[in-house]
Amino acid sequence: ETGVTQSPTHLIKTRGQQVTLRCSSQSGHNTVSWYQQALGQGPQFIFQYYREEENGRGNFPPRFSGLQFPNYSSELNVNALELDDSALYLCASSRKPGGSTNEKLFFGSGTQLSVL
Amino acid sequence: DAKTTQPTSMDCAEGRAANLPCNHSTISGNEYVYWYRQIHSQGPQYIIHGLKNNETNEMASLIITEDRKSSTLILPHATLRDTAVYYCIVTYLSGSARQLTFGSGTQLTVLP
Numbered sequence: 001e002t003g004v005t006q007s008p009t010h011l012i013k014t015r016g017q018q019v020t021l022r023c024s025s026q027s028g029h030n031t032v033s034w035y036q037q038a039l040g041q042g043p044q045f046i047f048q049y050y051r052e053e054e055n056g057r058g059n060f061p062p063r064f065s066g067l068q069f070p071n072y073s074s075e076l077n078v079n080a081l082e083l084d085d086s087a088l089y090l091c092a093s094s095r096k097p098g099g100s101t102n103e104k105l106f107f108g109s110g111t112q113l114s115v116l
Numbered sequence: 117d118a119k120t121t122q123p124t125s126m127d128c129a130e131g132r133a134a135n136l137p138c139n140h141s142t143i144s145g146n147e148y149v150y151w152y153r154q155i156h157s158q159g160p161q162y163i164i165h166g167l168k169n170n171e172t173n174e175m176a177s178l179i180i181t182e183d184r185k186s187s188t189l190i191l192p193h194a195t196l197r198d199t200a201v202y203y204c205i206v207t208y209l210s211g212s213a214r215q216l217t218f219g220s221g222t223q224l225t226v227l228p
Contacts, residue, residue: 107159110159
């Protein structure tokens with residue numbers, strides 16, 4: 001069983017640039033969630049994708065956007081990067097979206113983004 | 117959304133049981149309590165979850181009080197590899213997505 005994989009592992013960008021992060025979900029999982037983790041804090045929910053559509057969003061501005069592909073992999077795009085966007089970006093997959101409180105998430109190791 | 121309160125840090129001797137407390141006094145009747153942990157430089161790892169009954173799996177036990185306002189995660193025989201940040205989470209629904217609302221967690225350090 002293949003786990004959640006993310007790429008790249010590390011990335012350095014400058015303020016104002018755009019970035020795309022990628023995630024391959026665990027085998028058999030059709031739902032992908034993205035989280036942002038600032039240094040010293042817990043992960044914060046960005047959004048979730050199911051059936052190639054966003055079906056839930058946290059308190060993040062529209063310059064954070066995403067895609068999900070037919071193979072359930074996903075991308076997180078961030079436009080107009082700000083210094084505060086520096087964080088670990090985590091992708092998590094699950095078999096179902098929000099319907100079951102029994103569903104658990106499987107996380108990747110994340111992409112460390114530094115904005116200079 | 118229900119919030120959780122956890123101690124900032126705890127130490128535990130290797131081989132002893134680690135008991136990590138969590139308060140969630142505003143939890144609603146259909147919300148589950150989840151525990152995840154995060155070892156440095158890795159993504160969070162699922163440990164266990166429960167609604168109102170005590171639960172046990174190969175990693176840990178979860179004890180939920182009868183009023184569901186608090187819970188305790190028990191690692192029966194802590195090892196050095198259990199050193200991590202442990203998050204107690206009550207599920208939160210955003211649109212049709214069930215998100216996890218992480219707090220700051222408890223830094224557990226297992227001492228040799």
